[in-house]
Amino acid sequence: MDYFLELLIGGLTRGSIYALIALGYTMVYGIIELINFAHGEIYMIGAFTALIVAGVLAMSGMSGLSVLILASVVAVIYSAAYGFTVEKVAYKPLRHASRLSPLISAIGMSIFLQNYVLVAQTSDFLPFPNLLPDLPFLANYVGFIGSTEFIIIGTTAVIMVLLTLLIKFTRMGKAMRATAQDRNMAMLVGVNVNRVISNTFIIGSALAAIGGVLIASHVGRINFYIGFLAGIKAFTAAVLGGIGSIPGAVLGALVLGCTESFATGYVSSDYEDVFAFVLLIVILIIKPSGLLGHKPTQKV
Amino acid sequence: MSTLNYTKYMEGMKQAVVVSLWFMFLTFPIMVIRVNTIENIIEWRWMNMLYIGAGSFILSFVWRKMSGRGISARKESIGAQGGRKFYLQRLVSEKRLSLPALGIVAVIALFFPFVSSIYQTNIMTTALMYVVLGLGLNIVVGQAGLLNLGYVAFYAAGAYTYALLYHHFGVGFWLALPLGALAATVLGVLLALPVLRLQGDYLAIVTLGFGEITRLVLENWNEFSYGPSGISGIPRPGLFGMEMDMHEATVYLYFLMILLCIITIFVVNRLQDSRIGRALLALREDEIACQAMGINKTMVKLTAFALGSTWAGLVGVIFAAKTTFVNPASFTFLESAMILSIVVLGGTGSIIGIIIGALLLILLPEYLRAFGDYRMLLFGIIMVIMMIFRPQGIVTGVRKTYEFHTEEK
Numbered sequence: 001m002d003y004f005l006e007l008l009i010g011g012l013t014r015g016s017i018y019a020l021i022a023l024g025y026t027m028v029y030g031i032i033e034l035i036n037f038a039h040g041e042i043y044m045i046g047a048f049t050a051l052i053v054a055g056v057l058a059m060s061g062m063s064g065l066s067v068l069i070l071a072s073v074v075a076v077i078y079s080a081a082y083g084f085t086v087e088k089v090a091y092k093p094l095r096h097a098s099r100l101s102p103l104i105s106a107i108g109m110s111i112f113l114q115n116y117v118l119v120a121q122t123s124d125f126l127p128f129p130n131l132l133p134d135l136p137f138l139a140n141y142v143g144f145i146g147s148t149e150f151i152i153i154g155t156t157a158v159i160m161v162l163l164t165l166l167i168k169f170t171r172m173g174k175a176m177r178a179t180a181q182d183r184n185m186a187m188l189v190g191v192n193v194n195r196v197i198s199n200t201f202i203i204g205s206a207l208a209a210i211g212g213v214l215i216a217s218h219v220g221r222i223n224f225y226i227g228f229l230a231g232i233k234a235f236t237a238a239v240l241g242g243i244g245s246i247p248g249a250v251l252g253a254l255v256l257g258c259t260e261s262f263a264t265g266y267v268s269s270d271y272e273d274v275f276a277f278v279l280l281i282v283i284l285i286i287k288p289s290g291l292l293g294h295k296p297t298q299k300v
Numbered sequence: 301m302s303t304l305n306y307t308k309y310m311e312g313m314k315q316a317v318v319v320s321l322w323f324m325f326l327t328f329p330i331m332v333i334r335v336n337t338i339e340n341i342i343e344w345r346w347m348n349m350l351y352i353g354a355g356s357f358i359l360s361f362v363w364r365k366m367s368g369r370g371i372s373a374r375k376e377s378i379g380a381q382g383g384r385k386f387y388l389q390r391l392v393s394e395k396r397l398s399l400p401a402l403g404i405v406a407v408i409a410l411f412f413p414f415v416s417s418i419y420q421t422n423i424m425t426t427a428l429m430y431v432v433l434g435l436g437l438n439i440v441v442g443q444a445g446l447l448n449l450g451y452v453a454f455y456a457a458g459a460y461t462y463a464l465l466y467h468h469f470g471v472g473f474w475l476a477l478p479l480g481a482l483a484a485t486v487l488g489v490l491l492a493l494p495v496l497r498l499q500g501d502y503l504a505i506v507t508l509g510f511g512e513i514t515r516l517v518l519e520n521w522n523e524f525s526y527g528p529s530g531i532s533g534i535p536r537p538g539l540f541g542m543e544m545d546m547h548e549a550t551v552y553l554y555f556l557m558i559l560l561c562i563i564t565i566f567v568v569n570r571l572q573d574s575r576i577g578r579a580l581l582a583l584r585e586d587e588i589a590c591q592a593m594g595i596n597k598t599m600v601k602l603t604a605f606a607l608g609s610t611w612a613g614l615v616g617v618i619f620a621a622k623t624t625f626v627n628p629a630s631f632t633f634l635e636s637a638m639i640l641s642i643v644v645l646g647g648t649g650s651i652i653g654i655i656i657g658a659l660l661l662i663l664l665p666e667y668l669r670a671f672g673d674y675r676m677l678l679f680g681i682i683m684v685i686m687m688i689f690r691p692q693g694i695v696t697g698v699r700k701t702y703e704f705h706t707e708e709k
Contacts (some may be wrong), residue, residue, distance in 0.1 A: 035501060048330060055335030056342055074329070081326055093367065093688045099500075100447070101691040104644045107637045108683025115677040120331045120348075232512070232633070239505050270520040277509035277516075284506055285494045 007265040008258065013149045013218070015257025016156035020211030021234035022241075022249040023163065024083075024204025030180040030244035031200050032095070037106035038086050039208060040231020041113035044224065046079035046209030047216040048117055051128055058129065068131040075209045082113075083205025084198055092194075110228075117224040125223045128216040152214050159207065160250055167246065172199060180244065229273075236280045242293020251291055255279075316360035323356040324349055366689060409558055413551040421554050425622060427662040428557040429615050432564045434642040434654040436611025439568065441640065442648040443577060444604035445584030447504040449636050450491075450511025454484040454609035456518065456631040458616020463531040463626045464524075473537035477617050484613025485606045492605035496598055499587075511636055518628040530627025534620050553622055560618070564611060565651055571607070580604055645686055647693025656694050 021043050028036045054071040062070075090109045094102045135147035167173035178186040179196045187193050215230070216222050233256065241252025256276055263275040283291065331352060334343040413421040433455065440448045458480035465471035465479065495506050518525045525531075536549045537556065544552060571577045579600045582590040591597050620626050638661065646657020664682070668675035 029501075033501070035504070045330070052329045052333050052335050056333060059335075059340055059342055078326070078329060085322070085326060090684050090688070094691060097687070097691040100441075100644050100648065101687045103447075104641055105684050105687040107641065108680045108687065110680070111634075111676060112680025112684065115673070115680060117330060119673045119677055120327075121334060228633075232508070235505065236509065239502065243501070271516065274513055274516045274520070277513045280509050281494070281506055281513075284498060284502060288498050288502060 003265065007261045009145050009149050009153075010265075011258030011261030012254060013152050013257070014261060015237075015254035016153050017211050017215045017218075017230075017253075018234050018237045018257055019156055019250045019253035020159065020207045020214070021230060022237040022253045023246065024208050025235050026238040026241075026243055026246060026249040027176075027200050027204050029238070030246075031176065031183075031197060032091070032102075033099075034091060034102050035106065035235065036091075036204075037103070037231065038090070038109040038113055039083075039204065040227035040229075040234070041110050042079050042083050042086070042205045042227070043208035043212045043230055044222070044227030045082050045113065045117065045212075046075045046205075047128070047212035047222045047226065048121065048224075049078045049209075050075035050131075050213045050216065051126060051222060054129055054131060065133060068133070071131060072210065072213050075213050076206045079205040079209030079212070080202040083201040083208075086113075087198060087201040092197075110231075114224050114227065121224065123224065125221045128220050128222050130217050130220065131213070132217045148218050152218060155210065155214065159210065163203075163207075163246070166203075172196075176200060233273075233276060236276055239290055240280055240283055242290030245290070245292045245294075248290055248292035255291070312361060312364055315364065316357045319360040320353045320357040324353045327352050413554045418547055418550050421550050422622075423663065423666050425550070425554045425557050427659050428554075428561050429619060429622075430639065430642060430658040430662050431561050431655050432557075432611055432615050433639045434646065434658045435564050435568050435651065436608050436615075437639050438643050438649065438651075438654055439571065439580070439611075440604050440608035441643055443572070443584065444580040444601070446601065446604060447500070448507045448605075448608070449504050449633070449640065450507035450509070450514070451608070451612060451639050452631045452633070452636040453491075453511045453514035454488055454612035455616045455619070455635070456514055456628075457484040457487045457609075458613035459620040459626045459630070460518065460525060460531075460616075461613070462617045462620040463534050466534055467531055473535065473617070473621050477614060480617035481610045481613040484609040484616065488605040488609030489602055492602050496601055508633065508636070511631075511633060515628050515631050518631070525628070528627060528629070530625060530629075532625040534624045534626070536624065537618075537621050553618070557618065560614065561655075565655075568651060576600070576603055576607075641683060645683070645693055647695040650693065650695045653693050653695030660694075 021039065024039050024042070025036060028034060028039070050071040053074045054067050057067045057070060086109055090105045091102050094105055130148070132148050132151050135150060167176060175186070175191045175196050176199070178189070178191055179193055183193055186196075234253070237253035237256045238249045239252070240256055241248030241250070243249075256279065259279050260272055260276055264272045267275075328349065331348040332345050334345065335341075336343065412424060416424075433451070437448065437451050440446050440451075461480040461483040462471075462473070462476035465476050471479070491507070491510050495503055498506055519528050521527075536544070537553065538544075579590070579595045580603075582593065582595060583597065583600050583604075587597065590600075619630075623630075642657040642661050643654055645661065646655070647653030661679075665675050665679055668678055671678060
């Protein structure tokens with residue numbers, strides 16, 4: 001039973017990170033129907049920025065919680081800026097092109113960003129300091145959850161609630177939902193669609209940066225290539241839950257994280273990634289629109 | 301008039317300053333600071349910031365000019381259908397020009413291995429392999445409109461078929477070639493069967509997952525595929541038992557690839573106007589209308605996948621024979637993305653376009669090698685810029701049209 005709990009916590013931790021990245025995919029897809037292949041790279045850039053800021057601060061003598069907060073804030077700002085710029089440069093000019101063009105542009109952007117970090121920084125794995133604080137009270141009350149895991153799951157939960165509130169109740173959230181439903185109609189009723197799209201990229205990228213800081217602290221090392229697999233996994237999670245649906249992305253990510261965790265724990269650790277993709281294919285074959293997705297109506 | 305020009309100029313200036321400041325801000329942490337956590341040193345590279353600022357200032361002007369021209373060019377092409385064509389397009393569509401061009405290409409192809417080094421010939425052989433891969437994927441993506449992001453799985457199937465058959469039974473290249481193609485075709489049908497219900501991006505992501513699964517299985521199933529270390533010592537193709545040295549073998553393989561290219565181009569060309577080709581096109585344009593016209597959707601989709609993967613299987617066998625070594629690292633997602641980029645950059649549906657695209661995308665990184673680490677960086681930029689300024693690809697695919705004239709009696 002203890003082993004089971006350990007795996008469950010591991011799965012939820014993993015799932016939380018996937019969820020943070022998957023939200024960016026699902027929100028962008030919901031609004032402009034684009035698989036944003038560069039999203040994984042935004043997450044990687046977030047982690048790198050945090051590493052650099054944390055390094056500079058640590059060498060200037062700061063320590064503890066202030067480093068974590070400053071590094072996270074800078075990482076979020078920069079990731080959001082990168083997300084915004086990528087959209088303006090690589091996707092906006094292609095808004096009326098065929099479906100394949102933005103996809104290729106996104107793949108190009110992803111290759112570019114990876115190599116940009118490779119050239120400007122390094123190709124080696126860099127050690128990432130564990131910025132997350134230790135929570136001693138956890139050990140006294142709940143033995144089975146570590147403080148890193150607790151912080152990751154907790155942060156994600158809080159962010160999910162905030163995001164839901166933002167989408168449900170604010171003016172911007174309403175505009176986003178309207179644009180996702182019907183872009184032309186939203187324009188007709190006075191929604192500034194360009195701004196909504198920019199906002200979506202900014203929010204998605206900021207979430208990815210938080211995920212980047214959390215996972216880098218958890219795993220302890222990063223390099224320029226981490227965005228690729230994380231991006232594919234998160235996208236898998238988004239599709240699993242039904243792409244375009246925000247609760248779907250979270251559910252899909254948690255299911256994916258737990259599946260991976262249990263499969264590695266009980267079956268074999270070699271096939272960790274295989275299980276993720278097999279799960280995706282099985283779900284899509286049984287329910288092509290994902291767990292919480294709507295079946296698109298086909299017009300004739 | 302001059303005041304107008306002046307305001308325009310000032311506007312561009314203002315924009316350029318904003319852009320350059322923005323990019324200086326954006327690239328600040330990653331370009332300027334380098335933290336060495338082991339020796340506790342921070343490296344400040346302020347010069348980089350200067351380069352970025354100056355570079356983006358100039359690029360802003362270029363971008364402004366280019367996008368202005370891009371829009372006017374697009375308008376022009378809408379306004380005057382077939383009035384002014386891209387020079388490459390003219391070369392392709394006018395027989396008077398295309399026949400001599402074809403002759404020149406044939407002569408170059410014939411003499412290329414004799415005037416250049418083994419290294420060059422090898423790269424050209426690789427480029428030709430991608431021509432065939434691109435044309436194969438074009439059947440699925442360009443003609444049938446089924447976005448396949450796991451094409452590399454079929455390529456791997458071909459390569460591993462030859463490698464394993466040789467390893468266990470000593471099967472030679474010429475027998476492995478059809479068997480590799482068959483294996484890829486079977487795999488293609490196996491993938492197509494469950495995903496027939498999916499559409500658009502869902503199909504794309506499932507094929508992506510399928511490609512990754514194939515690679516991961518090859519990597520982890522040691523008893524079957526010998527894991528990440530792969531299989532080595534695969535023989536090159538023979539020619540009636542003749543002994544060949546390294547140089548001769550390379551040249552031989554090059555001509556083999558030329559032959560396969562010609563066969564592929566011939567088949568794909570014939571396919572386009574055949575019954576199957578038109579059915580694929582109909583499927584791409586409108587699935588429901590296609591069914592209403594009495595086309596069996598399931599069969600057409602299966603055919604598309606089977607036809608597409610056959611070529612990948614063939615090239616896979618040749619790949620194994622060329623490198624004499626296979627391991628899963630050759631079959632990553634990036635490879636699928638590369639082949640897809642060839643199809644889209646070259647011009648979906650255009651055979652000439654895909655050939656040019658393949659040569660460009662494979663040869664470009666090779667000749668950019670002088671730029672060292674920057675070559676993939678440039679490669680990414682070129683992909684983005686190409687999509688923005690010429691999204692239809694280098695050569696636009698021309699659909700065969702039938703004109704209907706009413707005769708007056």
